[in-house]
Each structure stands twice: as C-alpha cells, then as structure tokens.
Amino acid sequence: MEASYKLRCNVVGHEKDVRALAPTIFPLGGFVSGSRDITARIWTPNEHDIDFMEAHRVSGHSNFIAAVCVMPPDDTYPHGLIFTGSNDSTILAFSLESPEPVLKLEGHTGTVCSLATGKFGTLLSGSWDTTAKIWLNAKCMMTLSGHSAAVWAVAILPEQGILLTGSADKTIKMWKAGRCEKTFSGHEDCVRGLAVLSGAEFLSCSNDATVRRWLVSGECVHTYYGHSNYIYSIAVLPNGEDFVTGGEDRTLKVWKSGECVQTIAHPTESVWAVCCLSNGDVVTGASDGIIRVFSTCPDRVAAPEIQVAFEEQVAASTIPTQIGDIKVSDLPGPEALLNPGDRDGQSKMVREDNSVQMYNWSARESRWVKIGAVVGSSGGSQASSGKVLYEGKEYDYVFDVELQEGSPPLKLPYNIAEDPWFAAQNFLHKNDLSQLFLDQVANFIQEQTKGVTLGQAQPKVSDPFTGGTRYVPGSDSSGSLPQSQGADPFTGQGRYIPSSGSASSKPADPFTGSSSYQPSASSSSTQNTYFPRRQFLLFEAVNPAQIMGKVKEFNEKVEPGLKLDVQKVNDLNTKFTAGSLSEQDLPMLVSLLQWPADVLFPVLDILRAVIRQPAVNQYFCSTGLTSLEEVIKYISPGASAPNQMLSLRVMCNLFSQSTGEKFNMKHRDTILGAAVNCLQGSTKNIQVALTTLLLNYSVSLVRTPDEEFKPQCVSACIQVLSHPQLDPEAIFRILVALGTLLEDDPTSLAVARSLDIQNLLQPLSNHPEPKKVSECSTLLLSLLS
Structure with a gap:
C-alpha cells in the first residue's frame, strides 16, 4: 500500500481565511496564498528543515483576495508574475522584486473569484458579474458572456486554445475563439472548481458534494462521491491522473484510481483551497487562516508529537451538525468503534457520556479517528454546516415562505449579519408583495423558524424601532410600494399608452405621459416616441x-x-x-x-x-x-x-x-x-x-x-x-x-x-x-x- 499523507507543517501568518492557493515556479517548491486579510504571500521551503517561510508579501487591493495564479517567466518578467483577483473587482499583478503591483486589470464589475494562465501570457478570469474575460498584456481582449450566474471557476486546456468556465448556474461552458462551443450539464448545484487532466479530459467539483470527470466531447464519464458538503477546490497530483479536493465538510480528500483513499479532517469549519506541489505534497488553506502542508515522504513529515497534537486539535474541535431530530439515547456507544468502516472517510456519530462525538474511518490506518464533538448548527440540513446556496450566493438561512396553501413557496434568504427589516424589505420588493407584510416577515426572520404562512389579514404597518408608522425610503406617504406595473415611478401617473401616430397629436413622454417630450427631428415618426431621448430623468422629493x-x-x-x-x-x-x-x-x-x-x-x-x-x-x-x-x-x-x-x-x-x-x-x-x-x-x-x-x-x-x-x-x-x-x-x-x-x-x-x-x-x-x-x-x- 502506498504511503498515506501526514502533516508536514503548519504555515502561520495570514490573519483571516486563506481563500486561494497556487504552486510557484520561482521559488521552486513554493506556493502563493491569497486571503481575506487583503494580502497575498509567497512561501518558500526552508533549506534546513521541513517548514516554509514567508519570502514575499504583496498588497494593493481594497478588499479580500479570492483567487491567485502564477504566470510563467518571460523576457519582461524573468521570474514570472503573481496575479491576484479580489472582491474589489480588480486583478493585480506582482513581480518578486516589489511588493507594489506592476499591473492593474480593470473591467469586471464583481468579485474576481477565479484565475488561470495559458500560453503566450494569456490570463483568464471569472467573476461574480457572470462573465469571464481574456487578458493579454494587461488589456481585455474578449469578454465571454453566457452564464446566468457567477463564474466561480476557470481553466485553460493545453495546446487547443480551449477555455472552460464553471458557474453558479450549475453548468460548465467550453469556449473557443470567443464562442461557446458546448455546455456541460449534470451538476445539481454551483460548479466551484475545475482541474485539467489532459487536452481531452477535465474534472469539476461542485456544491452538490460531487466531483465529475468530463470528456471535452461532452460526456460525463464518472461521478465521484465522498464529501458530505460543498466541495470548494480541486487540484491534480503530479501524475496527471489522481487528485485532491477540499470542502465545507472540513476535510481534505485524496483520490486515486477513482476512489477516495484518504480523508484528512481539519480543526476548522472550511477547507477553502487546495493545491499540489511538484514533489507531490498537498497544501490546504482554511477558514482559520492556517495553511497546512501534507506529505507522503517520511523525510518531510512532522515529528510524532506534532502529528499527535494535530489529531488532538481535530478531536477537540466542534462540528456544527443539526441533530434536533436525532435522539442522543438512540446513538451507539463506543462499542460501535470496534467494527471497521466500509470506506475511507466514513463518518459515525457515537454517544460518549452526555455528549456526541464524530469519528471518521481511516482505511490507511485501519482505525476510527475522532474528529470532534457534534453540536447543533444554526440552520441548514443535517449534512451541512448551516450555509445554504441560493442564486449563486451563500446564506445562513433560506426559508420557505408560503403565501397561500397549495401555492409553491417563495425563497427568503437571510444572513445573520443582516438587519431583518432590510432582508424582509428585499424579499417584498423581489416578489412584488404588499408593504403591509413587512413587519410579519421581519418578525418571522427573528423567530428563526422554518416555514411560514402569511395570512390574509392586513397587519398594521409599524416602525420596528418606535412602533409608529414606518418610513420606507422612496415610497409615498402611505408607505406603499410603487404603483402598479406601468405606472411612472417619478410622477405616480397611470400607464403610458403609446401614441397612435396621428399627425395632429404631439408625441407623449413615455415616462411621464406628458406631451412635453421633444424627440429628435431626424428620427422617423414611429421612433420619436422612444428615442433618441434628450431629457434626463430625475427622482422627485417625497415625505x-x-x-x-x-x-x-x-x-x-x-x-x-x-x-x-x-x-x-x-x-x-x-x-x-x-x-x-x-x-x-x-x-x-x-x-x-x-x-x-x-x-x-x-x-x-x-x-x-x-x-x-x-x-x-x-x-x-x-x-x-x-x-x-x-x-x-x-x-x-x-x-x-x-x-x-x-x-x-x-x-x-x-x-x-x-x-x-x-x-x-x-x-x-x-x-x-x-x-x-x-x-x-x-x-x-x-x-x-x-x-x-x-x-x-x-x-x-x-x-x-x-x-x-x-x-x-x-x-x-x-x-x-x-x-x-x-x-x-x-x-x-x-x-x-x-x-x-x-x-x-x-x-x-x-x-x-x-x-x-x-x-x-x-x-x-x-x-x-x-x-x-x-x-x-x-x-x-x-x-x-
């Protein structure tokens, strides 16, 4: 049996979540990390021990870093470039010679959450703005539009000029010469990562907790199961066939010959990023801000006492798992651990005294490994840590709201950090509901109960702070929503009725209904009604x-x-x-x-x-x-x-x-x-x-x-x-x-x-x-x- 991965070292330095990782070319054997602390750092292996040291730190973004990649050397930059994508919608490029950016790429209008490099200095970026962009020499050469939600993952296939984009719309698209050649469907949730195996095959990971293997011809040839929650990142090992994944279930998983052969639990909530070094070592970036390196080489693994300390840290951590429907008394006791597991990474909850502990089966070591105490989560399902995906974004809750019995429920997303009243207001606006439901929806959010039925009675609309009449920004004095569809939101006048085209009638302004609109004299009479427009539209003062x-x-x-x-x-x-x-x-x-x-x-x-x-x-x-x-x-x-x-x-x-x-x-x-x-x-x-x-x-x-x-x-x-x-x-x-x-x-x-x-x-x-x-x-x- 091949050697299993063991902890090599903990790399400490980032102050917040490590969201992105990539191996470096210079220094060889090193890697770059990007974090919510708004910095990217290059780490190089120490010469005299198995640890890594910080060799370079770069900054320049105004918000967290969500993606990193490395550009190979060229005549201008003999040590290559480090590219970072950020929540501030920009991409910065850094050389090893300076902590200041040498290039700034602007054009995206949302978080740049994925980056990949190709031949001849090509850079591919994906963003929350639903697009991917192709860059060359710091200029945007082409925008790839076609996804209906955030582009979480990008990849470039070798030799063929084929680009891949994975999206929160659950699809993967293949592009060539700026055109979408094929759409790959099969994932049941957001596609979060892509990894190239060859010019003819690639892998994808998803929030549906699966990995899929695809042929560029369009067929999904295999689906890999093993994770119990979102899979955030995937990377291919140096042999070009096996791979590793990391996700919301707190684990790094190693996959060989189509099977999960090892599961390594982490003492933190999320394993955001994984990458593979040229020597086969694996690096993980997690929500606790710690980078961990794992190796199969006996000369590069940590001392036994450090290994034990890591296992104890994992065992002492808590696992947010909703157990409200499970009777603790019905769970097996420690005797259940005498029976071997069926597969690597299999989970088992065991009752120990008055607590519930979670164990994972390690096939490599033929033993159950304690990974932490089970506690109730703040929401979600039994298989989740409370984060729920809705329309490509993560929420602490997504409630089902029933307007009437027999009608399909509406989705009400909510994050704990939000003001319940603003979340309720967003819900009403999005679903075109009466303002009179505002307090009822906000109170429901505060009660943190799943499912609600809004009655037919019209509750008094009151201010949650004072109990008085609620002031709603942009509404009229009654606090109602804008008038029915087609009414002018500036004047409150009724629906615009297009001009009949009669020669005797003056063209009416399509926004206000008045006859003061003066179209261009050069336009045809039909076009006069709408454009070219020569008057600004302004919002009137109210209340x-x-x-x-x-x-x-x-x-x-x-x-x-x-x-x-x-x-x-x-x-x-x-x-x-x-x-x-x-x-x-x-x-x-x-x-x-x-x-x-x-x-x-x-x-x-x-x-x-x-x-x-x-x-x-x-x-x-x-x-x-x-x-x-x-x-x-x-x-x-x-x-x-x-x-x-x-x-x-x-x-x-x-x-x-x-x-x-x-x-x-x-x-x-x-x-x-x-x-x-x-x-x-x-x-x-x-x-x-x-x-x-x-x-x-x-x-x-x-x-x-x-x-x-x-x-x-x-x-x-x-x-x-x-x-x-x-x-x-x-x-x-x-x-x-x-x-x-x-x-x-x-x-x-x-x-x-x-x-x-x-x-x-x-x-x-x-x-x-x-x-x-x-x-x-x-x-x-x-x-x-």
Whole structure:
C-alpha cells in the first residue's frame, strides 16, 4: 500500500481565511496564498528543515483576495508574475522584486473569484458579474458572456486554445475563439472548481458534494462521491491522473484510481483551497487562516508529537451538525468503534457520556479517528454546516415562505449579519408583495423558524424601532410600494399608452405621459416616441416630514462624535421641509454621511432630494472624490437595498445641473462600475434606479458626444439587459438608453452587434406587458438590421 499523507507543517501568518492557493515556479517548491486579510504571500521551503517561510508579501487591493495564479517567466518578467483577483473587482499583478503591483486589470464589475494562465501570457478570469474575460498584456481582449450566474471557476486546456468556465448556474461552458462551443450539464448545484487532466479530459467539483470527470466531447464519464458538503477546490497530483479536493465538510480528500483513499479532517469549519506541489505534497488553506502542508515522504513529515497534537486539535474541535431530530439515547456507544468502516472517510456519530462525538474511518490506518464533538448548527440540513446556496450566493438561512396553501413557496434568504427589516424589505420588493407584510416577515426572520404562512389579514404597518408608522425610503406617504406595473415611478401617473401616430397629436413622454417630450427631428415618426431621448430623468422629493422624523430618531442613537445638537437638527428640519437649504448648511449634510450604514438611508434620501438645487449640486461636485466615495460605497455589493437604491438616485439627480452632469461624466468609470456591480440579487427599485442612471448617461452622450465612452456605455447597457430577472420597467429604460446610443451611430451599432444583442432583443419583441417593451425591442431590432 502506498504511503498515506501526514502533516508536514503548519504555515502561520495570514490573519483571516486563506481563500486561494497556487504552486510557484520561482521559488521552486513554493506556493502563493491569497486571503481575506487583503494580502497575498509567497512561501518558500526552508533549506534546513521541513517548514516554509514567508519570502514575499504583496498588497494593493481594497478588499479580500479570492483567487491567485502564477504566470510563467518571460523576457519582461524573468521570474514570472503573481496575479491576484479580489472582491474589489480588480486583478493585480506582482513581480518578486516589489511588493507594489506592476499591473492593474480593470473591467469586471464583481468579485474576481477565479484565475488561470495559458500560453503566450494569456490570463483568464471569472467573476461574480457572470462573465469571464481574456487578458493579454494587461488589456481585455474578449469578454465571454453566457452564464446566468457567477463564474466561480476557470481553466485553460493545453495546446487547443480551449477555455472552460464553471458557474453558479450549475453548468460548465467550453469556449473557443470567443464562442461557446458546448455546455456541460449534470451538476445539481454551483460548479466551484475545475482541474485539467489532459487536452481531452477535465474534472469539476461542485456544491452538490460531487466531483465529475468530463470528456471535452461532452460526456460525463464518472461521478465521484465522498464529501458530505460543498466541495470548494480541486487540484491534480503530479501524475496527471489522481487528485485532491477540499470542502465545507472540513476535510481534505485524496483520490486515486477513482476512489477516495484518504480523508484528512481539519480543526476548522472550511477547507477553502487546495493545491499540489511538484514533489507531490498537498497544501490546504482554511477558514482559520492556517495553511497546512501534507506529505507522503517520511523525510518531510512532522515529528510524532506534532502529528499527535494535530489529531488532538481535530478531536477537540466542534462540528456544527443539526441533530434536533436525532435522539442522543438512540446513538451507539463506543462499542460501535470496534467494527471497521466500509470506506475511507466514513463518518459515525457515537454517544460518549452526555455528549456526541464524530469519528471518521481511516482505511490507511485501519482505525476510527475522532474528529470532534457534534453540536447543533444554526440552520441548514443535517449534512451541512448551516450555509445554504441560493442564486449563486451563500446564506445562513433560506426559508420557505408560503403565501397561500397549495401555492409553491417563495425563497427568503437571510444572513445573520443582516438587519431583518432590510432582508424582509428585499424579499417584498423581489416578489412584488404588499408593504403591509413587512413587519410579519421581519418578525418571522427573528423567530428563526422554518416555514411560514402569511395570512390574509392586513397587519398594521409599524416602525420596528418606535412602533409608529414606518418610513420606507422612496415610497409615498402611505408607505406603499410603487404603483402598479406601468405606472411612472417619478410622477405616480397611470400607464403610458403609446401614441397612435396621428399627425395632429404631439408625441407623449413615455415616462411621464406628458406631451412635453421633444424627440429628435431626424428620427422617423414611429421612433420619436422612444428615442433618441434628450431629457434626463430625475427622482422627485417625497415625505420631508417623515424623512426628518427618522433623522431625529437616529440622531439620538448614533455615537456622540456623530450626533448633531438639537438646534442644528431643528434648523435642518425647517429648511429641508421648506426647500430652502443654504450653502452654509451643506457641510453639516455631508458630515451626516459618516453615520453608520444601518441608519444612513434618511440622510441619503435628503441628499438625493436637495442635490437637484444648484448650490447643493455645486458643493457636492466641488468636494470631488470625497463625496463621491461616501456615496459610491453604499452602491457596492454588500450594502443594504435602501442604501443602494437611494445612492443610485443621488447619482441620477446629479444630472439635473450641468455641474453634476460634468462630474458624473468625469467619474463615469467609478460610478458605472459600482452601479452595474450591484445588479446581482437586486430589487425592482434598484433595477429602475440603475437603468435610469444608464439612461441619463446616454442622454448626456447625445448632448456631448464622447467616442471613447459611448461603446463602454453600450456594453454596460447590454450587460444589464442580459440580467435574467430584470423588472419590465427597468427593461424599458435600458432599451430607451440603447436606442438613444445606437440611433444614427454606425460605430455603436457595430459594438452592439458584436455583443450579440439581437439574441436578447428577439424574445423581448414578443413581451406581453407593458406594450412599450415589445415596441422598443422591435424598433431596436430594426435599427440593428
């Protein structure tokens, strides 16, 4: 029997989860790691012992590192490059000579969570923005669009120019020359990792706890079972046939000849990353921030006392497993450990005194190895640690919510760190439910009970903090959701009815229903109704009394250094309600942007209302990046839905003055990058605000043409239009933006055709309601043809 893997050493240095690993070429036998502590580190083997030492540390990202890879040496970089992908949506490249990045790659609008390198300096990246990008010499050569959810994994096959992408949409796609040649289906959950065996075969691992072996012709030739939870990472051993995997079940598994031959439990919740070194040693990165190296070579394994200490640490750890339906008294006692296991890694729960202990069978050592005490989990299933995947993202809970008996349940995702009220608000917006259910849903979340039935009674809508009437950002005074589909969200007027085309009738504005809309004289009479658009769309101010009521309430709760004195609050209340804020009041308003995120939404609501005033608009723009950064950070993923929506509305309303329009155009890359990035998992109101922002950019480009920015804006619009769950009003606005950009512009038309926009427009041309969506789509198809 071949030697089993044993602990070689613990590599300590990172302060948070180690999310990514890759073997290095220089130094030989070393590896690079990327972490949530926002650093990447290169580790090299010590000359005189079996440990590793930190040889190089690099930083430069503004958020955690999710992917790393190594570029082989070339004439410019004789020691190669280290590439890191981050939650800040960028990719940085580092040389061994400097801790500062030598290259910065920008273009993704979501977390860059996977990287791979190929021949001739090619880099392939995958992102939460659902795309993969091909880079050469720090330039994006091509964007691969086709997945409907995050691209968690990428790989490059040797010699053939074939690229692979694995996605949260449960599929793997094979690309050649920028075209999707084949889609591999079979996994029942997110594809999290890919590993190339040869030019004709590859492996994939998934959140469905399986590994699959594929032929490039499309067949799945084998499925490997062994993990009991998400498999996050997979790597091929030097023989090119066997492999290792790591996952949420806290284990590293070694697979040889199609079988799991060894399972190594870790004293931590997740084994995020694995990689294989050229000498056959295996490296794991885990959620406790520790890197562990395992070896089969007797000369490279740790001393016996260190091995024992590692086993004791594993045995002393706790395993979150939901056992509420299991009677502890029914579990077997220690005598059950006298019988051998059926397979390596087999788990067994054993009752010991008043506790439950978990053991794994080690086929190599022919014994049961204690891996920890079993405790109740915070959610999930018996086979999980509480994390549940929904729409490509991980949550602590995903509840089933039944609206009516016999109707399919709706999914309510929730993370413990979230405010229950914002999670409830997101749920209502996404499912177009009445605002009257808000408190009932939020209270249900707090009760942490699986399953709920919302009754027909309409509970009183109250503020969870005061018991008074709830203030809902962006709503009318009654706290209701926006009017029925097709109503104008700015004026509250009824559904837009397209012009009959009569010569005597003036063209109506498709957004407000008024006759003030003046289309381009060069357009045909049919096209006049929609584009090119020459007026910005702005969000009106509502409910100043309710907004200020919230400001007063939250002012009593913030820490002393952020609190305004009562007189200043009263002055702000008087002036905001009367619409008479002066330039002297603006520093105070900007200072309120420093409030904590969970109480910031009324401040953003004030700002988006008053920024239409020339003095406020001018002041905001004069403070430059300081004010912009304060607003942009609440657009980014992770911010609450109300803050995202209101921040987008602030940027829309900046267009109301020429100063603000110039400011938005100057900082367009920063603004649009953050805005498009918040599309995933967005609510209806966020989608409408985002598409209004893009529409305003298109109007600005009609007024002041910019040949460099226009194709970028077209690309951003098409990216938004490809979102699978876009609200009809948002679809309409993005179509008008595209029509405005493409009308009488051959260059923009060519860009749109190259991005295959026709396939997106064709089904929309038959969209049932509102009619304006199908009409706009038909007009755009006519333009493109």
